[in-house]
Amino acid sequence: MMTQTILPVDAGRLSELSLRSGEPEWLKESRLKALELAAELELPKLEKTRIERWNIHQYGSYKESAAIAALNEAPSSIAAIVGSAEEGSLIIQRNSGAVYTRLAPELAEQGVIFTDLQTAVKEHGELVQRYLHTAVKPEEHSVAALHAALWNGGVFLYIPKNVVVETPVQAVFLTDDAEAAFAPHVLIVADSNSSVTYVDNYVSGKNDAGLHNGAVEVFVGAGAKVRFATVHQFGADTTDVTYRRAIVENDGTVEWIVGEMNDGDTASDTKSVLKGSGASSDAKVIAVGSGSQKLNYTTQAQHFGKNTPSNMITRAVMRESATSIINGITKIEKGATRADGQQTEKVLMLSPKARGDANPILLIDEDDVTAGHAASVGQVNPEQIYYLMSRGISRADAERLVIYGFLAPVVSQIPLEGLREQLKSLVERKLGQ
Amino acid sequence: MAAEFVIEGLKATIEGKEILKGFNLQMKGGEVHAIMGPNGTGKSTLASSLMGHPKYEVTEGTVTLEGEDVLEMAVDERARAGLFLAMQYPSEIAGVTNSDFLRSAINARREEGSEISLIKFIRQMEGKMKELEMNPEFMHRYLNEGFSGGEKKRNEILQMMLLEPKIVILDEIDSGLDIDALRVVAQGVNAMRSEDRGFLVITHYQRLLNYIKPDFVHIMMQGRIVKSGGPELAERLEAEGYEWVKEELGIEDETVGQEA
Numbered sequence: 001m002m003t004q005t006i007l008p009v010d011a012g013r014l015s016e017l018s019l020r021s022g023e024p025e026w027l028k029e030s031r032l033k034a035l036e037l038a039a040e041l042e043l044p045k046l047e048k049t050r051i052e053r054w055n056i057h058q059y060g061s062y063k064e065s066a067a068i069a070a071l072n073e074a075p076s077s078i079a080a081i082v083g084s085a086e087e088g089s090l091i092i093q094r095n096s097g098a099v100y101t102r103l104a105p106e107l108a109e110q111g112v113i114f115t116d117l118q119t120a121v122k123e124h125g126e127l128v129q130r131y132l133h134t135a136v137k138p139e140e141h142s143v144a145a146l147h148a149a150l151w152n153g154g155v156f157l158y159i160p161k162n163v164v165v166e167t168p169v170q171a172v173f174l175t176d177d178a179e180a181a182f183a184p185h186v187l188i189v190a191d192s193n194s195s196v197t198y199v200d201n202y203v204s205g206k207n208d209a210g211l212h213n214g215a216v217e218v219f220v221g222a223g224a225k226v227r228f229a230t231v232h233q234f235g236a237d238t239t240d241v242t243y244r245r246a247i248v249e250n251d252g253t254v255e256w257i258v259g260e261m262n263d264g265d266t267a268s269d270t271k272s273v274l275k276g277s278g279a280s281s282d283a284k285v286i287a288v289g290s291g292s293q294k295l296n297y298t299t300q301a302q303h304f305g306k307n308t309p310s311n312m313i314t315r316a317v318m319r320e321s322a323t324s325i326i327n328g329i330t331k332i333e334k335g336a337t338r339a340d341g342q343q344t345e346k347v348l349m350l351s352p353k354a355r356g357d358a359n360p361i362l363l364i365d366e367d368d369v370t371a372g373h374a375a376s377v378g379q380v381n382p383e384q385i386y387y388l389m390s391r392g393i394s395r396a397d398a399e400r401l402v403i404y405g406f407l408a409p410v411v412s413q414i415p416l417e418g419l420r421e422q423l424k425s426l427v428e429r430k431l432g433q
Numbered sequence: 434m435a436a437e438f439v440i441e442g443l444k445a446t447i448e449g450k451e452i453l454k455g456f457n458l459q460m461k462g463g464e465v466h467a468i469m470g471p472n473g474t475g476k477s478t479l480a481s482s483l484m485g486h487p488k489y490e491v492t493e494g495t496v497t498l499e500g501e502d503v504l505e506m507a508v509d510e511r512a513r514a515g516l517f518l519a520m521q522y523p524s525e526i527a528g529v530t531n532s533d534f535l536r537s538a539i540n541a542r543r544e545e546g547s548e549i550s551l552i553k554f555i556r557q558m559e560g561k562m563k564e565l566e567m568n569p570e571f572m573h574r575y576l577n578e579g580f581s582g583g584e585k586k587r588n589e590i591l592q593m594m595l596l597e598p599k600i601v602i603l604d605e606i607d608s609g610l611d612i613d614a615l616r617v618v619a620q621g622v623n624a625m626r627s628e629d630r631g632f633l634v635i636t637h638y639q640r641l642l643n644y645i646k647p648d649f650v651h652i653m654m655q656g657r658i659v660k661s662g663g664p665e666l667a668e669r670l671e672a673e674g675y676e677w678v679k680e681e682l683g684i685e686d687e688t689v690g691q692e693a
Contacts, residue, residue, distance in 0.1 A: 386508060388534070388537075389507070390509075391512055391517075391538035391592060391596065392538050392542055392596070394509050395507070401537065402529070406527070407528065409527065
C-alpha cells in the first residue's frame with residue numbers, strides 16, 4: 001500500500017520561490033520534478049527503524065536570513081565554533097540561507113571556489129548542474145526527493161586540478177527558527193590530483209521541533225584526496241536525516257570522519273562509491289546516544305573499480321534509553337578484482353534500557369577479493385571496573401576511562417587535532433559529565 | 434606508623450557457596466606473610482574478598498586496616514586506604530593507556546588541584562619501569578592488552594611501586610613466570626619492603642619464597658589457616674609436599690566444601 005507523502009510546499013509556491021531567488025531555469029525544473037517524485041515515492045527503508053513515526057514533517061518554509069558582517073556578530077550558539085576562523089575559509093548558514101562567507105584570498109587566487117550553493121548556481125551554473133543530485137538522487141526515496149525540491153543555502157566547494165589546500169575549509173549550519181526551512185546541500189568537487197580537508201558543524205538552538213533534511217555530495221577526481229569531517233550536535237529540537245555520498249575516480253581517496261552527537265532522532269547514511277581503479281575510502285563514525293534517542297547509522301562502500309580498498313568503523317556508546325541500529329554494507333561488484341572491503345561496528349551500552357544493534361553486511365559478486373567484518377554489542381565489563389577501582393579510581397572515573405577507551409582507538413586516528421578535542425568535549429557533554 | 438592489618442573470622446561465599454570458613458590473620462608493617470596451600474583451598478578467594486570483588490560476598494568476620502573497617506569501604510576506598518592487590522589475572526582494557534591509567538590512580542589519592550605534574554609522573558614511571566626491565570613502550574600501550582603473562586605481572590608490580598600502598602597482597606604473582614621474570618618481580622617487591630609496609634604473599638609454590646623471604650608462613654586448607662610457622666615451614670613443604678600436614682591434622686581432602 002502506498003502512503004501519501006504530505007508535501008510541505010506546492011508546485012506554484014516552489015517555482016515562485018525559485019524565480020524570486022533568481023535561480024536558473026534548469027534548477028527550477030529540477031526542483032519541480034523532485035517535488036513530483038516526492039509525492040510518488042515512499043520513505044526510505046531503514047533497517048529496524050520506523051522512521052514514519054519520527055517527527056519528519058516539520059519542514060517549515062523558506063525565510064530570508066539577515067547577513068552578518070563580521071564573525072563577532074555570529075549567534076552565541078555557534079560563537080565557540082567559529083571563534084578562531086577569522087583568517088580561514090568559512091561559510092555560515094543560519095536557517096534557510098547563508099549569512100557569512102569568507103574564502104581565504106590565497107585560495108581564491110588558485111581558483112578555488114567556495115560559496116553557498118544558492119550563489120553557486122548563479123555564478124557557476126554549468127559546473128554545479130553537472131554534479132548536483134547525481135550522487136544522492138531524488139529518485140531514491142521521498143526524503144531525498146524533498147531535499148532536492150527544497151534545499152536551501154548550502155555549500156559549493158570546487159578545488160581545481162593539482163591544487164592542494166592545506167588549511168581546512170569550514171562550514172557551520174545553524175537552525176534556530178523552527179518556522180524556517182533548513183535543508184542545506186553540500187556539494188564538493190575535487191578535480192584531479194587536488195587535495196582538501198573540509199570540516200563542518202551542525203548546531204540547533206530553537207524551542208520548537210524541526211527537521212534537518214540534509215544531503216552531501218562529494219566528487220573525488222582522479223588522484224584527488226578529500227577529507228570530509230562533520231560534527232552533528234543538534235539539540236533534541238531537531239530530527240536529523242542526512243545522506244552523504246562520495247563518488248571516487250581512479251586512485252582518488254575519500255576519508256569520512258563523522259561525529260554523531262545529536263540529542264534528537266537521527267538517521268544518517270554515509271556511502272562511498274569506488275568507481276575508478278585504485279580508488280579508496282576510509283570512514284570513521286563516532287556516536288553517543290542519550291535520553292530516548294532513536295538512531296540509525298549506516299556506512300556503505302560500493303566497489304566498482306579494481307584494487308579498491310575500503311575501511312569503515314563505527315563506534316557508538318548508548319546511555320539511558322537510547323536505541324541505535326548500526327549498519328555496515330560492503331558491496332563488491334563483479335569485475336572489482338582485488339578489492340578489499342573491511343568494516344567494524346561496535347556498540348557499548350551503559351544502561352539496561354539502552355539498545356544497540358550492529359548489522360554487518362557483505363555483498364560480494366567477485367571472487368578475487370578480500371573482505372572482512374567484525375561487530376560487537378556489549379555492556380561495560382564489571383571486571384574492568386573492579387580492576388580500575390582496585391587502584392583507587394572512583395567508579396565514575398573508572399567508567400569514564402572505559403568509555404573513552406572504547407572510543408579512543410578511533411578518536412586517536414582523527415588527523416585533525418582541533419576536531420579530536422572538540423569530539424572529546426562533545427562526548428563528555430553527551431555523557432553528562 | 435606501621436600499618437596494622439587484622440582479619441578476624443572472615444567467611445565469604447561465591448554464588449552462595451562458602452569458600453572462606455573463618456580466616457584469621459594479624460600482620461604489621463615490615464612483615465612478610467606467606468599464605469601457602471594446594472589448589473582449591475580458598476587462597477584467591479581470600480585475596481578477592483579482601484579487595485572487595487563484586488562476585489564475593491563476605492558473610493561474617495571483620496577486616497581492619499589501621500583500625501578502619503575495610504569491609505565497609507567500596508573497592509576504590511580500600512585502595513586509597515592503602516590496600517593493594519596484585520592480581521592473578523589482571524584485566525585488559527583497550528583504549529586506556531598504561532600511563533593514563535596510572536596517572537588517574539595516583540591523582541585519585543591527591544586533592545583536586547594538587548595532581549601530579551605530567552613530567553614528574555613520567556620520570557617516576559620511567560624510573561620504575563627501568564627497575565622492572567620493562568620496555569618503555571609499555572607506558573603508551575593499552576592497559577594489559579596483548580601483554581604476555583609475565584608482562585602483566587611486571588605491570589602489576591609497577592603499579593604497586595608507583596602507588597606505594599601500606600598492605601600489599603600478591604595473588605599467585607609467580608604463576609606463569611619464567612625464572613628471569615620471577616627474579617625481576619621479586620626484586621621489585623623486595624625494593625618496596627619497608628618498616629611500614631606489610632606483604633601478604635599468596636603462592637602455591639615455595640619457589641617464590643626463595644626470592645621473597647617471608648617472616649611467617651601459613652598453610653591454608655578448607656578455607657582457613659590450619660598451620661603457621663616460620664620460613665622453615667615453607668622449606669619442609671618444598672621437600673615433603675602437603676601430605677604430612679594433612680596427616681598431622683587428620684584432613685582427608687584439603688579443598689573447600691569436601692570436609693563434611
